[in-house]
Amino acid sequence: MKKLIPLVIGALLIASNAFGSSVAMYDSDIDVSDLESLNRGAKYFVDYCSGCHAIKHLRYSRMGADFNISEQDMRSSGIMAPGAKIQDSLEGAMHDEDSKEWLGVEPPDLSLIARARGSDWLFTYLKGFYMDPSRPTGTNNILLPNVGMPNVLWQLQGLQEAVFKANSGGEQILERMKPLHMGTMASEQFDQVLNDLVAFLVYAGEPSQFQRHRVAPFVMVGLLVLSIVLYKLKKEYWRDIQ
Secondary structure (H helix, E strand, O other): OOOHHHHHHHHHHHHHHHOOOOOOOOOOOOOOOOHHHHHHHHHHHHHHOOOOOOEEEEEHHHHHHHHOOOHHHHHHHOOOOOOOOOOOEEOOOOOHHHHHHHHOOOOOOOOOHHHHHOHHHHHHHHHOEEEOOOOOOOEEEOOOOOOOOOOOOHHHHEEEEEEEEEOOOOOEEEEEEEEEEEOOOOHHHHHHHHHHHHHHHHHHHOOOHHHHHHHHHHHHHHHHHHHHHHHHHHHHHHHHHO
């Protein structure tokens, strides 16, 4: 129970900070049934997110079974951390004590982030970092103002500036994002990276959906057979009554 408390608190804090945001969401284009996309998303998570964040409720063994990849492939591709065992969970590289000392707060576990905020929110958040010299990290975010997380994907995305304008009530609202420096990827390529990463987080929030998809056809066939049997039974009962 104690292990669940930081997870729930982290999800609630993220949700409460984003509640009421007037920023228009991007439409994410994810396909959780695309195993290649999930594999790429898992690799992106390990490369860019696992330095701080963990997914403690997802094991490598579960991923291997669902993604149809072997332990050797997960190790060679870098998805499994060095020295990790197949039954281990996706732990972050940073220890909790170190994160509190260096950052002042423990980075939230991301096991339920997709279920708490949704895929469109995650896509918009990861795409919404902009330059802000007033912040300690040099960046800010359109969904979570004054967020402590830096833009870990800036080399891929490039750098951008947020252009705001005042509405009739004097409130500053986002008008557009102005590119400052190009990254190593074109905009379409970077969007695909975000789609892969978000798809993986959606899967991590509910890995049992794979089992449901596999079992669903058999359940439907069983219900169909049962309905036929019950219909014939009903006709047999009513024939005697009539």
